[in-house]
Amino acid sequence: IEENSDEQMVVQLSPVQLAKEIKLLEKQMYKLASxxxxxxxxEVRNQIKKLKDSQFKAAL
Incomplete structure (x- = not known):
């Protein structure tokens, strides 16, 4: 999957969906770390960062 397609997918998520996705990824990240x-x-941490960054870009 290309970078741009990931960003387009993120923009289409509602704030509630985005929060759920971030929470799910965080849970996965902590499990992997343990x-x-x-x-x-x-890698999961980087995905979370991309999601959070795109949330703020979309809000602008």
Whole structure:
């Protein structure tokens, strides 16, 4: 999946859907970290950051 298609998907999410998605990803990230899967946890953290950043860009 390309960067642009990810951003377009995020913009289409409502604030409630976005919050649920972030919460789900955070849960997944903490599970990976507790299982010592730090590299994969870092990837999920980056996804969360992209979602949060796109939320603020969409609000502007």
């Amino acid at each position: 299982d010592l899967e730090f590299e994969r946890a870092g």
